[in-house]
Each structure stands twice: as C-alpha cells, then as structure tokens.
Amino acid sequence: MLFALHTIAFVAVTVYALYLFVHVVYTRYVFVRLGKPGEPKTDLRRRLRDVLVYVAGQRKLFKDRKSGVMHAFLFYGFFILQAGLIELILKGFIRGYRYPLGPLENTFSLMQQWTVFLMLLAVFYAFYRRYVEKLRRLQWKRDVKAAVVYAALIVITASVFPILGFETIMLGENPDFAHAPFSGAVAAAFSGIGTQAATALFYLFWWIHMLAVLSFMVFVPQSKQAHEIFALFNVFLRKPGPKGRLPSIDFEDENAEQFGVGRIEDFSRPQLLNLYSCVECGRCTDMCPAAGTGKKLSPMHLMTNLRDHLTEKGAVVTSRTPWMPAFAFAGTRANRLALASRANARKASGDTVAVPESLELPKLIGDVVSEQEIWACTTCRNCEDACPVLNEHVGIIVDLRRHLVLTEGSMPAEMARTFQNIERQGNPWGISRNDRAKWREGIEDIAPLVHETEEFEYLFFVGSMGSYDNRNIKVARAVARLLHKAGVKFAVLGNEEQSSGDTARRAGNEYLFQQLAAENIETFKTYNVKKIVTACPHTYNTFKNEYPEFGLEAEVFHHTELLYQLIREGRLKPVRELRERVTYHDSCYLGRYNDIYDAPREILKAIPGVELAEMSRNREKSLCCGAGGGRMWLEEKEGTRINLARTEMALETKPSTICSACPYCLTMLSDGVKAKEMEDRVQTRDIAEILLEAVE
Amino acid sequence: MNILVLLKQTFDTEERIRIENGKISEEDVKFIINPYDEYAVEEAIRIKEEHGGEVTVVSVGPMRTESALRTALAMGADRAILVHDESLSGIEYGDEHTLSKILARVARRTGFDLILAGYMSVDSGAAQVAPRVAEELDIPHISAITGLRIEGNAVVAEKDMEGNKAVIEASLPVLLTAQQGLNEPRFPTLPNIMRAKKKPLEIWTVADLELDFGSIQPKTAVAEQYLPPPKPAGRILEGSLDSQVRELAQLLKDLIS
Numbered sequence: 001m002l003f004a005l006h007t008i009a010f011v012a013v014t015v016y017a018l019y020l021f022v023h024v025v026y027t028r029y030v031f032v033r034l035g036k037p038g039e040p041k042t043d044l045r046r047r048l049r050d051v052l053v054y055v056a057g058q059r060k061l062f063k064d065r066k067s068g069v070m071h072a073f074l075f076y077g078f079f080i081l082q083a084g085l086i087e088l089i090l091k092g093f094i095r096g097y098r099y100p101l102g103p104l105e106n107t108f109s110l111m112q113q114w115t116v117f118l119m120l121l122a123v124f125y126a127f128y129r130r131y132v133e134k135l136r137r138l139q140w141k142r143d144v145k146a147a148v149v150y151a152a153l154i155v156i157t158a159s160v161f162p163i164l165g166f167e168t169i170m171l172g173e174n175p176d177f178a179h180a181p182f183s184g185a186v187a188a189a190f191s192g193i194g195t196q197a198a199t200a201l202f203y204l205f206w207w208i209h210m211l212a213v214l215s216f217m218v219f220v221p222q223s224k225q226a227h228e229i230f231a232l233f234n235v236f237l238r239k240p241g242p243k244g245r246l247p248s249i250d251f252e253d254e255n256a257e258q259f260g261v262g263r264i265e266d267f268s269r270p271q272l273l274n275l276y277s278c279v280e281c282g283r284c285t286d287m288c289p290a291a292g293t294g295k296k297l298s299p300m301h302l303m304t305n306l307r308d309h310l311t312e313k314g315a316v317v318t319s320r321t322p323w324m325p326a327f328a329f330a331g332t333r334a335n336r337l338a339l340a341s342r343a344n345a346r347k348a349s350g351d352t353v354a355v356p357e358s359l360e361l362p363k364l365i366g367d368v369v370s371e372q373e374i375w376a377c378t379t380c381r382n383c384e385d386a387c388p389v390l391n392e393h394v395g396i397i398v399d400l401r402r403h404l405v406l407t408e409g410s411m412p413a414e415m416a417r418t419f420q421n422i423e424r425q426g427n428p429w430g431i432s433r434n435d436r437a438k439w440r441e442g443i444e445d446i447a448p449l450v451h452e453t454e455e456f457e458y459l460f461f462v463g464s465m466g467s468y469d470n471r472n473i474k475v476a477r478a479v480a481r482l483l484h485k486a487g488v489k490f491a492v493l494g495n496e497e498q499s500s501g502d503t504a505r506r507a508g509n510e511y512l513f514q515q516l517a518a519e520n521i522e523t524f525k526t527y528n529v530k531k532i533v534t535a536c537p538h539t540y541n542t543f544k545n546e547y548p549e550f551g552l553e554a555e556v557f558h559h560t561e562l563l564y565q566l567i568r569e570g571r572l573k574p575v576r577e578l579r580e581r582v583t584y585h586d587s588c589y590l591g592r593y594n595d596i597y598d599a600p601r602e603i604l605k606a607i608p609g610v611e612l613a614e615m616s617r618n619r620e621k622s623l624c625c626g627a628g629g630g631r632m633w634l635e636e637k638e639g640t641r642i643n644l645a646r647t648e649m650a651l652e653t654k655p656s657t658i659c660s661a662c663p664y665c666l667t668m669l670s671d672g673v674k675a676k677e678m679e680d681r682v683q684t685r686d687i688a689e690i691l692l693e694a695v696e
Numbered sequence: 697m698n699i700l701v702l703l704k705q706t707f708d709t710e711e712r713i714r715i716e717n718g719k720i721s722e723e724d725v726k727f728i729i730n731p732y733d734e735y736a737v738e739e740a741i742r743i744k745e746e747h748g749g750e751v752t753v754v755s756v757g758p759m760r761t762e763s764a765l766r767t768a769l770a771m772g773a774d775r776a777i778l779v780h781d782e783s784l785s786g787i788e789y790g791d792e793h794t795l796s797k798i799l800a801r802v803a804r805r806t807g808f809d810l811i812l813a814g815y816m817s818v819d820s821g822a823a824q825v826a827p828r829v830a831e832e833l834d835i836p837h838i839s840a841i842t843g844l845r846i847e848g849n850a851v852v853a854e855k856d857m858e859g860n861k862a863v864i865e866a867s868l869p870v871l872l873t874a875q876q877g878l879n880e881p882r883f884p885t886l887p888n889i890m891r892a893k894k895k896p897l898e899i900w901t902v903a904d905l906e907l908d909f910g911s912i913q914p915k916t917a918v919a920e921q922y923l924p925p926p927k928p929a930g931r932i933l934e935g936s937l938d939s940q941v942r943e944l945a946q947l948l949k950d951l952i953s
Contacts, residue, residue: 257887409885416883424708424726432710511886 006203007093010210017214020324024221025229027322028276031314035269039247043240050390054235060388064283067129070122074153077119078228081157084112085213088163092206096171106179112160113182120157123150137282140300145223146280152216159209161186166205169198222323224280231389234277237270238390242545244381244593246398249406249510260402260508264310264364265317267399274391275307284383284393289624289646290376294639297376299383299393302369306396309361309368316341316359337361365400374400375412376638379506379629380588385620394629401508411508418633419509422516426498427464428633437494439466439473446484447477449494450527456491458483458562459529459554461543463536464499465663471670472663475686479535479559482692486571488562490533496523502538502589505546507630517542517550524554535559535688537589537662538628544594558590559688560661564599567606574694577609582690583655584612585646585669586622587662600661600687607694613653623649627664647672657683659690697749697868699740700803701773702813702826705757705764706730709818715923729764732814735874738881740812741772743846749809750774754802756795758785762897769892770884777802781901783909791914796828798912801905803833808869810851815840815873823873830871838864840875 041047053059058075062068090097101108127150130138138146165186168175172195175184190198221229239247247268249259261267284299285291291298311322315338322338323329330336340357347353362368377397384392404410405419421430439462440447447460460483466476483490501516524532532554534540544556566572582604590596597619604610617623626642636642647669650658658673660666663686670684707713708726715721729737740751753768755761756779765776779798789795803811811830816823823839830837842861843854851866855875884892902909933940 251886254890254893256890259886405883406886409883409888411883413880419883424728425710430708430710432712434712 010092013211013214017218020218021221023320024218024322024324027314027318027320028221028226028230028311030318030320031310031322032269032272032276034265034310034314034317035267035272036265038237038268038270039239041237041240046240047236047238050235050238051232054388054390055232058388060386060390063386066125067135067281070125070129073118073122074126077115077122080111080115081119084108088160088206088209091163091167092203092210096167109176109179110181113164113180116157116160117182120154123153123157126150137286140282140285140298141224141280141304148219149223149225152212152219155212156209156216159205159212162205163202163209165190166198166202169193170195170202218324224278226276227279227389230273230277231279234270234273234389234391237273239268239270239392239395242593244379244384244392244394244541245545246395246505246510248514248549249402251511251514257407258403259406259510260404261396261399262365262403262407264306264313264368266403267396271392271396271399272310274389274396275303275310277389277391278303278307279389280304281388283386283388284391287382287386287621289378289380289382289626289642290639292623293642293645295373295376296370296638297373302373302393302396303391305368309364312337312361316361319345365403369400371404371410372638374404375415375634377629378588378624378626378631378642380624381592382588382621382624385592398506398508398629402510403508405508406511412634414634415507415630418630419504419507419512422499422501422504423512426516427468428499428503429464429468431468433498434495436467436497437492439468439476440480440492440494443477443480447480448491450491450496453489453491456489458488458490458531458533458557459524459527460490460492461500461532461534461536461539462492462497463534463539463663465667466535467497469663469667471667472686475535475663475666475688478686478688478692479533482563482566482572482688482695483533485695486566488566488571491527493523493527500536500539500542502542503630503633505542506628507633514550517547517552521547521550521552524552529554531555531557533557533559533562535661535663535686537587537594538664541589541593558594558596558599558661560590560596560600560603563688563691564603567603572691572695574607574691576694576696578607578690578694579609580657580690581611581613581653581655582657582659583615583650583653584618584687585615585625585650585658585660585665586619587660587665588622588624588628590661591622592620600659603687603691604659607691610690610694613655615649615653617649625660625662625665625668627668632664632667641672641675643668643672644675647676651676651678651682655682657685657690659685659687661687697743697747697809698807699743699749699751700806700808700811701733701736701740701751701753701768702799702811702829703733703737703753703755703764703768704730704814704817704819705755705761706817706819713923715921718921720921727760727764729767730814730817730819732816732818732874732876734814734881735876735878736812736814736872737768737771737773738879739844739872739874740810741882742879743810743844744772744774747846752777752806754799754806755779756784756789756798758789765897766892767884769895769897770889771882772888774895776895776897777806777900778897779900779902779905781903783902787914790912791916792822792824792828793915794912795825796832798902798905798907799825799829800832801907802900803829805905810846810868811835811871813871813873815875826871826873833869833871835869835871836866837871837873838866839873841872842875842877844872844878 058072061071087099098105129135161183164183168187175187177184282300288299312334315322315334319338319341321335323332323335326335336357340355340359343353343355347355374397379394381394384394418428421428425433462476465472499516501513505513532543540556540558584600604612623646625646658669660669666686673679673682673684705727708728711725713720744751751773752775753765753773754777755765761778765778769776813826827837838853841853841855845852849867851870853864853872855862933943
C-alpha cells in the first residue's frame with residue numbers, strides 16, 4: 001500500500017514537473033520567436049567549433065581562472081551526476097538496484113562519489129565568492145535567485161551520500177570505503193540505527209533528493225540558470241562573420257517606415273536568445289569603460305532589463321504565463337499580464353469579462369533602456385569579449401541607435417552636427433573637403449596623389465583625423481616618410497578621400513555609412529586600388545571586415561602590420577637607440593576587433609633601447625580610450641572621463657612614452673596626460689612616430 | 697494655422713569661394729539651406745505640431761534649390777513652392793527688391809497667418825528680403841528672434857539686445873525672422889526623407905504670378921566680385937619698449953597715408 005502510494009506520488013510529481021519544465025522552456029522559445037529571423041545560418045564548421053571551444057571547452061570562463069575552475073567542476077559534474085540519476089531513481093523502487101556494469105560497477109560508484117563531493121566543494125566556493133569574498137561583479141544583481149541556486153545544488157549533491165549510506169545499512173551490507181568512501185562514511189557513522197530506521201531515512205533522503213532535482217529543473221529556465229539550456233544554442237546560432245560586424249540594412253524598400261530596433265520584437269531571434277542566455281555574471285559590466293567611470297550604462301543590466309521586458313511583452317502577445325507554477329507566481333507582473341491578455345482576447349470575441357490589468361507596457365527606448373545608456377557605449381567590445389555565452393551587446397546598442405537616428409531623428413545635437421558635417425564635407429568637423437590634402441604640404445613629392453603617379457602598390461588612406469587634426473597630421477606625415485624610406489610605392493587620394501563611415505555606422509546612421517561606402521569603393525575602383533594601408537584602426541576594421549559586403553576587393557592593412565612586415569624584410573632598419581620606457585595601449589578596433597596585438601609590440605621590441613612596459617589591462621582586456629562608436633564627437637559629462645581612467649593606468653607603468661596606434665586613442669591619451677599635467681614628463685606618440693625616430 | 701517659410705539655398709558655410717571669369721563659381725559646391733532659414737523651418741514645424749496647420753516653404757532660385765526644399769519637406773513641411781523661370785535666371789534672380797516683390801506676391805496667393813524667415817542669408821548677408829516682404833504685405837515684422845510663443849492671435853517674441861533680452865508682442869498676421877538660438881533644427885528621419893520625395897513641389901513662374909517683369913527689375917547691380925586679399929603673416933615687434941612704440945606708430949601712419 002505504502003509502496004503503491006510512493007510510486008504514484010513519484011510518477012505524479014515527475015509528470016507535473018516535466019509539464020512545468022516544458023511549458024517554461026517552450027514559452028521562452030515562443031518569446032524568442034517573436035523576433036525577426038536572423039541571418040542565414042552558414043558556416044556550420046565554425047559553429048560546431050564554437051560549441052566545442054566555448055561550451056565544451058569553457059574558453060571564456062577561464063579568463064577568470066578561479067571561477068573558471070569552479071564552473072568546470074559544476075559543468076562536467078552535472079553531466080556525470082546525470083548519468084547516475086536513473087540508477088538513483090530506480091533504487092527507490094528496486095531494492096539495492098545498481099546499473100549492470102559488471103566489472104565497471106565499482107569504478108562508476110567511485111566516480112559518482114567523488115564527483116558529488118567535488119561539486120559540493122565547488123558550490124561552497126561559489127557561495128564564498130559571492131557572499132564572503134564579495135567579488136565585485138557578483139554584487140550588481142542582488143536577488144534571492146542566486147541563493148536559491150546554491151541551496152538547491154547543496155541539497156541535490158549533499159543528499160546523495162545519505163541515500164547511499166542508509167541504503168547500505170538497509171541492505172545489511174558493510175560500508176565499502178574503497179569504492180564508496182563518502183556514503184561509506186555515512187553508513188559507518190549510523191551503523192547502529194538498525195535496518196528499519198535506515199530504510200525510513202533512505203526514503204526520506206531519496207524524496208528530498210528527487211524533489212530538489214525536479215524543483216531545480218523547473219527553476220532553471222526561469223532564472224539566470226536558463227543559460228544551462230540556452231547558452232548552447234546561443235553559441236551555435238551566433239551571427240557569422242568577423243567580430244563585431246554589424247548586419248546591414250536594406251534600403252531598397254522605399255516604403256519602409258521603421259529602421260533599427262524600436263520595439264523588442266524588432267531584434268533578431270539570435271539577439272533575443274542572447275537575453276535568456278545571460279548568466280548575470282557581471283563580467284561584461286566589470287570590463288565596461290562606461291560602467292567603470294560612473295555612467296548609467298551597464299551591459300549586464302541592459303541585457304537583463306531587455307530580457308525582463310521581452311518576458312512581459314511575450315506574456316501580452318502570446319497570453320502564456322512565463323512564471324510556473326502559475327498559481328505560485330500569480331503576483332508577478334508578467335503572469336498578470338498574460339491573464340489580462342487572455343481576458344482581453346475573450347472580450348474582443350464578445351464575452352463580457354473585465355480586463356484586470358492595463359496591457360500597456362513600458363516603452364523600449366526611454367523606459368526599458370534610456371537614450372543616455374544607448375549613447376554612452378564606445379562599442380569597444382570589452383563586454384562581448386568577456387561574455388562566457390558570447391552575447392553581442394554592441395550590436396544590440398547599435399540597433400537601438402539606428403532606430404533613434406534613422407526612424408526618430410533623435411540624437412545628441414553634436415551627433416547630428418557630426419553627421420551633417422560628414423554628409424556635406426566628408427569629415428566630422430565639416431572643414432572644407434578641398435582642404436583635405438593640406439596635410440601633405442612640403443612632402444608632396446613623397447606622398448603623391450593617385451593621379452600624379454603612374455603606379456602605386458598601396459593606397460595610403462589617411463583618414464579624417466590624419467588629414468585635418470593637427471596632432472594626427474604629424475602621424476600621417478610620419479607614416480608617409482616611413483613608407484617612402486622603405487621604398488614602398490604608394491599614393492594618397494587627397495581631396496578625393498572622405499570619411500570611411502565608421503563613425504556614422506557605429507553611431508547608428510547606416511544610411512550615411514552605406515552612401516560613403518559605395519562612394520569610396522567607386523573611388524578605389526577608379527584608381528584600380530589593390531592594397532590599402534591606413535593608420536586608423538576604425539577605418540581598417542570597416543574596410544577590411546565591412547566593405548567587402550558592398551563590393552570592396554582590395555587587401556587592407558593597418559600601418560602596424562605593414563611597418564612590422566617592412567622591418568622583417570629589412571626595408572626599415574631601426575638602428576638609432578631610443579632610451580624610452582614605452583607602454584603600448586591596445587586600440588579596441590585593432591585588438592579586440594581584429595586580434596592585432598603582436599605586430600605593434602614587435603615593432604617596439606625591434607627598436608634598440610626601448611623598454612616595453614605592459615599596463616594592468618592589456619591586449620584583449622585593454623580599456624577603451626573612450627572615443628569609439630562616435631563618442632569622439634560627443635560630450636562626456638556623465639561620471640568621470642574614460643580617457644583619464646586609461647591614462648592613469650598607463651601612468652602606473654611609469655612610462656616615458658605612451659604609445660598608441662590609433663588617432664582617436666592618441667587624442668584621448670594626450671588629452672589625459674595634459675589633464676594630469678604630466679605632458680612635460682610623458683610623451684604620447686603614435687607608433688609610426690617612434691619608429692621614424694629610430695630609423696632616421 | 698497657415699505658415700509660410702521663406703527659404704534660400706546657400707553655399708555650405710565651409711565651402712571655399714572660387715572666382716572664375718570674375719564670378720563666383722558654383723562648380724562642385726555643396727549647397728545647404730541657409731542656416732538661419734533652417735531655424736525658421738524648424739520653428740514653423742514646431743508651431744504646426746503644437747497648433748496644427750500647414751507649413752509651406754517657398755524659395756526663388758535656380759532648379760538646384762529643389763534639394764533644399766526637399767530637405768525642408770523631409771523636416772516636416774507640407775508643401776514647397778519654387779519660383780523659377782528663364783526670365784529670372786536671366787537677371788540672376790535680381791536683388792532684394794526683386795525677391796521681396798515676388799515673395800510678397802506668392803504670400804498673397806497662398807494666404808498666410810504667419811511668415812517665418814531667416815534673419816539673413818549667409819551668402820549676401822543683406823538681411824533685407826524678409827523685412828521688405830513685410831513692408832510689401834503691410835504687416836508688422838520682428839527680426840532676429842531667439843524665442844517665440846504663440847497663443848491664439850497673440851505673438852510674443854524674444855530677441856537679444858546687447859546682452860539683454862527684449863520681449864516684443866504682436867498679433868497675427870506677422871513676419872518673424874529667426875536668429876541662432878531660436879531652436880535646434882531636427883535631423884530628418886529616413887522615412888521622412890522618403891516621404892518628402894512624394895510631397896508636392898510646385899514650380900511657379902513670373903507669368904503664373906501675373907507680375908509685371910518691369911516692376912521686379914533689380915535696383916542694384918553687382919559691379920565686381922573679388923576675393924579678399926590673403927592675410928599677411930603677423931609681425932612681432934622687437935627691441936626696447938620705446939623703439940617698439942615708435943615703430944608701431946610709424947607703421948600705423950604708413951597704413952593710413
């Protein structure tokens with residue numbers, strides 16, 4: 001009788017839990033489907049590789065080694081534990097059941113015991129990191145859910161040993177310390193209690209374990225633990241192409257009324273999947289230059305706010321209750337909205353029912369995400385680089401900017417002026433485009449115009465900064481001198497050059513970007529350009545990774561790549577000793593976007609006397625200078641200044657020179673050094689200027 | 697409310713002026729809405745958004761002016777009129793007298809409650825056309841305003857006065873000219889740019905306006921156009937204070953003699 005009740009109860013609870021689990025996961029799947037279809041799924045090999053590296057290999061997690069090791073134990077432990085779950089369940093119905101593994105029985109037992117033990121330790125360490133060590137990134141999202149996860153995992157793991165220990169006593173066996181050390185210890189400790197008591201305790205812990213497992217299964221997809229289900233698909237479905245590439249907008253449709261993302265369902269499905277994959281681990285916000293300098297933008301909160309909004313919007317659109325069991329979470333806003341939406345549908349079909357709740361939701365832009373947050377992003381990709389589930393925050397922000405700029409015409413006044421200047425004169429200041437070639441004054445013979453020279457191997461694309469900004473004109477001239485010295489045949493476009501469009505694109509003006517791209521590519525074709533070299537990582541990135549979509553076929557080089565190649569070929573010989581302690585600042589668009597970390601360092605190492613000092617945040621962790629994503633042209637009034645934060649990091653290395661390889665970085669860092677009143681002691685220079693001094 | 701905006705297309709303020717054959721060359725030049733007129737367009741649209749009505753932008757000039765009118769339509773104007781014909785291009789669109797006669801006639805044709813314009817154009821800079829139009833129409837005008845409130849028939853405008861602020865009241869119909877600071881012109885949205893392509897843009901001729909061509913002949917003539925002489929490099933005087941002063945005095949004497 002009791003056994004029948006036990007069996008019926010278990011089947012009922014399991015079926016109910018499975019129903020809840022399926023409902024919850026399917027509901028979120030339906031919500032994600034509200035988005036627009038993503039780009040075609042090509043490149044299956046890369047996707048599978050990503051899954052191997054980032055899911056199975058846990059690559060990103062090891063950026064934080066301690067948490068990485070902890071997570072790996074839980075991740076792999078989970079699978080091993082799952083392998084033993086059926087055996088554990090059957091033990092509740094078949095006395096003394098063991099998998100018929102023959103000679104492997106003991107090994108399996110040992111493996112299970114140690115796995116459970118190590119997982120338990122890992123959970124305690126996780127608890128320690130969050131609540132005792134108070135790791136900064138884990139303090140930003142404070143809710144009870146993280147504690148629930150620890151409690152559930154402790155109950156699930158810790159209950160295994162009493163189950164097996166009391167089973168041993170129940171079966172009248174001796175503790176097997178060799179193959180079941182931990183449950184053996186339980187059996188030994190309680191050996192005197194008798195079989196009847198042991199049987200009762202066996203079933204007690206068996207039920208505790210099963211209820212904990214089933215509840216946790218229902219809880220997982222409704223919490224940050226949803227990443228256990230969604231992260232795999234998130235990694236697999238990531239958009240193809242180079243890092244940080246932005247999908248283009250098709251402007252052919254003349255009747256389109258809406259561009260970018262103004263409502264949550266305007267995002268693509270892979271983007272919405274990002275939201276449910278977020279682990280709330282805070283790694284993104286921890287690295288974010290905006291968040292780090294007191295701005296409201298926090299990539300993690302961006303993700304979670306969007307996610308919660310999607311859940312509410314999904315509830316309204318589909319009438320599905322996202323929080324289950326629905327009766328237990330009747331008070332949640334999303335569940336109330338789902339019920340109100342159901343009532344609304346009945347009312348629409350003629351029933352006389354009251355709609356209990358207003359179905360009006362907060363506005364995506366303005367309420368869920370503020371314009372202030374949207375414009376604070378420097379598009380540096382430090383958040384994306386840190387994200388263990390490969391979420392793409394920057395693309396989401398640019399989509400929101402696209403809506404503001406193209407659909408609403410709403411943006412900071414400086415941004416509108418910058419767009420207008422680029423539109424009219426091809427540069428962000430609006431200086432006459434007929435003055436673009438002025439930087440060449442006095443070196444016209446070494447930097448000829450494309451139509452003045454018969455043949456050239458490289459087009460040197462100077463960029464707006466190199467052409468007009470007094471400080472960066474010196475860099476452009478240094479690059480020209482170096483190329484000339486190395487005997488590289490090159491030419492420049494002069495007044496036929498204009499903005500690459502990176503600023504326009506990152507700031508959301510896709511229309512202007514595509515116009516510029518088409519015109520620039522046309523110019524390149526006119527002069528039969530085969531190779532392009534530029535000293536600007538932003539130009540480099542957009543030419544190399546984004547222009548091909550619009551028809552560019554030329555090979556693109558950053559000046560650090562070409563200069564390093566010229567040194568290796570012996571065409572540039574840095575012979576003069578420079579007694580400098582140099583710290584090199586990685587530009588986001590060179591480093592995180594294009595993985596160029598070594599070429600600039602190798603150039604510096606090739607210069608006699610140069611001592612290279614690394615900053616605390618270097619290479620893929622490098623802190624943005626604050627100028628990317630159009631921020632160069634906007635005021636920075638919120639919080640403290642990003643360029644100062646970076647300059648302070650640079651000054652900590654006690655350098656005599658801060659070296660950069662990007663015109664924006666150079667401007668921001670030299671402003672930072674001036675603000676620190678250190679310009680008499682510390683120089684800020686582009687790598688080309690340093691190299692030129694060494695070869696002369 | 698029926699709002700008329702007088703608009704001129706000018707060179708982009710950053711364009712370099714080139715003289716060819718004694719005339720300013722328009723080759724390869726980027727044109728914009730005269731920046732002060734852009735404030736007028738923006739203000740007109742804001743008034744329409746608040747009080748309702750229709751905004752008509754009107755210009756006299758060559759066919760290239762269409763792009764400026766289209767921009768105004770993309771910003772939110774409803775209708776555009778360009779006065780253009782061969783006889784006008786023959787006299788190079790005349791002078792302030794010509795333009796004010798034509799624009800006043802257009803205003804009579806379209807009707808208006810309020811006329812807005814830039815307080816001057818950045819190219820010729822005479823600041824005459826709009827006040828002349830007011831005179832032709834026998835309505836009051838307030839020039840170079842930096843603030844505006846309209847309630848019913850009452851118009852309250854603000855303008856800067858040597859660091860102070862003057863508040864001037866008038867009633868409709870009135871002509872107002874915009875000074876920098878009146879507003880921040882909007883950035884046309886893409887759907888509006890697309891829509892603007894389909895909005896009506898009418899070309900009116902002198903004949904359509906039933907104007908006597910003789911009465912709109914310019915009253916002034918351009919005698920010569922030339923670039924300002926290049927600025928010579930500055931000099932820093934050296935030597936003792938006395939000798940510097942003597943030298944400076946001599947240089948100034950030379951300059952006026």
